[in-house]
Amino acid sequence: MGGVQTTLAQNRPEIAPLDRFQPAIQPFTIVYAPDQIEFDDTVRAKLRMLARRLDGNQDGIKIIVHSGAAQIPTNEAVTLSLRRALEIRNYLVKLGVTPAQIDAEALAQAEDSGPKDRAVISAR
Numbered sequence: 001m002g003g004v005q006t007t008l009a010q011n012r013p014e015i016a017p018l019d020r021f022q023p024a025i026q027p028f029t030i031v032y033a034p035d036q037i038e039f040d041d042t043v044r045a046k047l048r049m050l051a052r053r054l055d056g057n058q059d060g061i062k063i064i065v066h067s068g069a070a071q072i073p074t075n076e077a078v079t080l081s082l083r084r085a086l087e088i089r090n091y092l093v094k095l096g097v098t099p100a101q102i103d104a105e106a107l108a109q110a111e112d113s114g115p116k117d118r119a120v121i122s123a124r
Contacts, residue, residue: 023053025050025053025054025059025122027120027121027122027123028046028120028121028122029114029115029118029119029120029121030088030118030119030120031115031117031118032067032084032115032117032118032119033117034068034069034117035080036117037080037084037087038087039087039088039091047088047091047092047095050097050121051092051095051096051097054097054101055096055097058101059101059123060100060101060102060103060123061101061102061122061123062102062103062104062105062121062122062123062124063085063088063089063102063103063105063119063120063121064105064107064119064120064122065081065084065085065088065104065105065106065107065118065119065120066081066107066108066109066110066114066115066116066117066118066119067080067081067084067106067107067108067109067116068080068081068109068116068117069109069116070109072108072109074108074109077107077109078106078108079106081106081107081108084106084119085104085105085106085119086104088104088121089102089104103124
């Protein structure tokens with residue numbers, strides 16, 4: 001009888017501890033006023049929650065930033081987007097997120113109907 005119990009125990013699947021399972025990263029959008037680079041306390045709170053979520057694992061995020069209305073030259077819009085992306089990235093790094101966990105893309109005006117000046121943060 002003892003041999004059967006040993007066999008059953010050997011055939012059980014390994015179960016991962018619950019702390020290894022994290023909820024999926026939910027995308028969110030930061031909407032900027034024209035020429036605004038800094039973000040407010042509400043965005044800081046979301047970024048702190050995101051940094052806690054990324055702490056101690058290999059998950060990563062992508063930041064896609066659009067800037068500028070049609071009247072702004074493309075190079076100026078991309079420069080503004082880059083400054084916004086770096087502001088977000090630097091804040092997350094300050095909170096302990098590794099640079100390797102962050103991909104950022106700075107673009108000019110968005111082609112869709114969303115806000116023209118925005119950053120979208122999502123899982124990569």
